[in-house]
Amino acid sequence: MSKAVVIVGAGLGGLSAAMHLRMKGFEVTVYEKNALVGGRANRIEDRGFRFDTGPSLVNYPWVFEELFSATGAQMRDYVELLPLDPSVVFYWRDGAHLTLSADFDRMARDLSKFEHAAHVQLARWLATTQERFRFTFAHLVTSNAETVFQWIRPVPKRGLVRLGITRSLDSELGRYFRSPYVRAALGSYAMYLGGSPYELPGTFSILPFGELYYGLWYPRGGIYALVEAIYRRAQELGVRVITNTPVRSIQVRDGRVTGIELSNETFVPCEIVVSNVDVPTTHRMLEGASIPRYRWTMTPGVITFYWGLKHKPGELHHHAIFLPADMRRAFDQLRTNIPEDLPFYTCLATATDPSLAPTGHHTMFVLVPTPTLSNARMISDWSAVVDSVRTRVFERLAHHGFSIAQSDIVVEHVWTPIEWKERFGLYDGSAFGLSHALRHIGPLRAPNRDPNIQGLYYVGASTTPGTGMPMVVLSGRMTAERISNDVRG
Numbered sequence: 001m002s003k004a005v006v007i008v009g010a011g012l013g014g015l016s017a018a019m020h021l022r023m024k025g026f027e028v029t030v031y032e033k034n035a036l037v038g039g040r041a042n043r044i045e046d047r048g049f050r051f052d053t054g055p056s057l058v059n060y061p062w063v064f065e066e067l068f069s070a071t072g073a074q075m076r077d078y079v080e081l082l083p084l085d086p087s088v089v090f091y092w093r094d095g096a097h098l099t100l101s102a103d104f105d106r107m108a109r110d111l112s113k114f115e116h117a118a119h120v121q122l123a124r125w126l127a128t129t130q131e132r133f134r135f136t137f138a139h140l141v142t143s144n145a146e147t148v149f150q151w152i153r154p155v156p157k158r159g160l161v162r163l164g165i166t167r168s169l170d171s172e173l174g175r176y177f178r179s180p181y182v183r184a185a186l187g188s189y190a191m192y193l194g195g196s197p198y199e200l201p202g203t204f205s206i207l208p209f210g211e212l213y214y215g216l217w218y219p220r221g222g223i224y225a226l227v228e229a230i231y232r233r234a235q236e237l238g239v240r241v242i243t244n245t246p247v248r249s250i251q252v253r254d255g256r257v258t259g260i261e262l263s264n265e266t267f268v269p270c271e272i273v274v275s276n277v278d279v280p281t282t283h284r285m286l287e288g289a290s291i292p293r294y295r296w297t298m299t300p301g302v303i304t305f306y307w308g309l310k311h312k313p314g315e316l317h318h319h320a321i322f323l324p325a326d327m328r329r330a331f332d333q334l335r336t337n338i339p340e341d342l343p344f345y346t347c348l349a350t351a352t353d354p355s356l357a358p359t360g361h362h363t364m365f366v367l368v369p370t371p372t373l374s375n376a377r378m379i380s381d382w383s384a385v386v387d388s389v390r391t392r393v394f395e396r397l398a399h400h401g402f403s404i405a406q407s408d409i410v411v412e413h414v415w416t417p418i419e420w421k422e423r424f425g426l427y428d429g430s431a432f433g434l435s436h437a438l439r440h441i442g443p444l445r446a447p448n449r450d451p452n453i454q455g456l457y458y459v460g461a462s463t464t465p466g467t468g469m470p471m472v473v474l475s476g477r478m479t480a481e482r483i484s485n486d487v488r489g
């Protein structure tokens with residue numbers, strides 16, 4: 001095998017894989033269909049407003065630091081991560097609200113509005129989940145195990161029960177917290193993983209734990225400043241990134257990759273291709289190979305609003321989550337439609353970094369979950385849905401004292417699952433990739449090496465370990481390790 005690798009897509013997973021492969025001596029060329037790198041973590045600039053398109057919460061900062069240090073650099077020389085505390089405020093229509101903080105006393109004080117023995121309960125939950133978090137990260141998340149047996153081999157006897165795999169996220173949280181508000185808030189993270197807290201394994205309590213224990217971070221200059229930092233380091237290492245160049249197909253002959261075909265019909269020969277595009281989308285790009293039909297369960301879609309505002313909407317925090325009164329019903333409805341009592345998330349990045357908008361103005365990002373395109377059978381007209389959702393978001397914000405009038409919006413961009421799909425090749429308009437239901441985790445997830453086609457690898461949210469910026473950065477390392485081991489034989 002030659003030591004040249006072609007990567008399809010310059011999302012964070014693709015860039016991470018490229019950097020790790022460069023460090024292992026590979027020649028790496030990345031073909032990106034869009035003008036800007038970063039994939040879902042992209043940027044819209046309009047009339048002095050700068051919006052991050054997708055991710056807005058940075059957690060596990062050490063994963064990004066490790067990416068830089070693996071290449072002999074220090075992240076702080078490229079981008080500054082600011083701690084954001086308190087991190088997120090949850091709101092309910094009845095006036096209840098819960099503020100998350102990585103400061104134990106502050107967190108316990110706020111929690112005591114909902115729980116009798118908040119300090120004790122919080123301490124117990126943090127202690128148990130910390131053990132689970134450490135173990136999961138050290139042994140399970142970054143393992144390139146091929147079989148379930150290999151994967152769980154490091155788990156000690158009775159360890160599976162301690163990992164929470166045998167109960168749901170909601171019932172796991174219920175072992176520590178009685179309040180339905182607290183369970184709803186901490187369980188709401190399930191949405192990003194493609195399930196409900198009543199179905200996903202309790203192991204995923206490590207998600208709210210990670211946010212609570214290690215805090216949330218904000219790159220000065222926005223999330224895209226982190227993307228630019230990673231891109232700059234990749235270029236310094238000699239990674240070639242060719243933007244505005246969609247890849248039309250991945251060519252396969254006799255079960256081996258032979259190259260890629262660009263949309264301008266140029267054929268680029270190569271023996272190793274890493275696809276950063278969603279795995280099911282990649283399967284549709286294959287020419288010369290038939291792939292077995294898989295049953296994919298995807299995470300939901302999203303409608304995202306990007307508003308340039310004349311005013312700050314009241315005392316809205318940088319990150320806020322507006323939850324429905326009945327979470328179970330909302331999650332049920334989300335399978336096929338937009339829930340009546342709309343859950344949504346807002347990010348007012350200018351509350352932390354005013355440089356993202358013209359003086360005195362603000363940027364606001366609103367994320368509303370939707371079903372994936374094939375599941376959204378009740379939705380025929382997305383523009384009507386956008387109008388209705390916008391009205392409901394205004395109404396709910398006003399209910400909490402964060403009024404926005406249409407005339408306050410100087411700039412508006414809206415992406416529905418259709419735009420998300422078309423821009424980044426997201427399968428079925430799913431925002432976060434393959435779900436993390438039990439049958440899609442560890443070695444049961446789409447593997448990062450194709451089992452049927454020699455020379456074809458995957459990186460990013462739909463392969464191992466999973467979705468989210470830190471995970472796809474880790475995915476890049478894992479895929480690079482896999483390739484390097486295969487080439488060494």
Ligand SMILES: Cc1cc2nc3c(=O)[nH]c(=O)nc-3n(C[C@H](O)[C@H](O)[C@H](O)COP(=O)(O)OP(=O)(O)OC[C@H]3O[C@@H](n4cnc5c(N)ncnc54)[C@H](O)[C@@H]3O)c2cc1C
Binds near residue numbers: 012013040054459469
């Ligand atoms: C709305 C939203 C909010 C999110 N919020 C958070 C958050 O707060 N925190 C967090 O950690 N994560 C968040 N995520 C998840 C995170 O953004 C993703 O998990 C991560 O960015 C995915 O990276 P990736 O490398 O797997 O893929 P992508 O970012 O999808 O990159 C794939 C790349 O491939 C390119 N491509 C596609 N088809 C082709 C082709 N044919 N030829 C060439 N190039 C192609 C695409 O243009 C893209 O650049 C969010 C995601 C969304 C959508």
